[in-house]
Amino acid sequence: MVDKTKSVDSGESEGTNSEELEEKKTFTEEEIKAVQLEAKTYRKEKADLKKERDEFEAKLKAIEAEKLTEAEKDKKKIAELEKQLADIQGSIKAKDIDNLILKSLSGKNIVDTDAAELLIKKELESVDEITPEAVTKIADKLIKDKPYLISSTPVNPSDGNFAKQDNEPAKTPDKMFGEFLRG
Secondary structure (H helix, E strand, C coil): CCCCEECCCCCCCCCCCCHHHHHCCCEEEHHHHHHHHHHHHHHHHHHHHHHHHHHHHHHHHHHHHHHCCHHHHHHHHHHHHHHHHHHHHHHHHHHHHHHHHHHHHHHCCCCHHHHHHHHHHHHHHHCCCCCCCCCCCCCHHHHHHCHHEECCCCCHHHHHCCCCCCCCCCEEEEHHHHHHCCC
């Protein structure tokens, strides 16, 4: 079997024999493969050790969780439930305020109810207690201060999205032909 070698030149061709030996290093293909195999095993070992460490950390966390007494678990659960309750109460209060605002704006012929609602909410921030009377008072004040929010024509709920106009009914082809002939 022929021994294949790879050499590495440093670029200097002149020098003594001992310098040339230090500068020119040759490795057999078997030595290179051995070094590569060794590097591969180190990488695998490192990955295995990392995996093992992660498993131990997970076990440690599980043991610490088991150490918590029932009272501590109950305290954590109570804190979580109190937070959820506060969030739910906040959302209910916000919906109640929205309903009060819409109730106070209904029937007042407001052009843009969303803008009016936002303006009323802004005014309600300074109010200590939000009552239907306070919301109605703020809505009336808003209408007085900003009359452009009021539509000049009354709104009929049966109109849908568009106010009906007084259009005459469509003409039949016979009527249109008769008008054409009359001139």
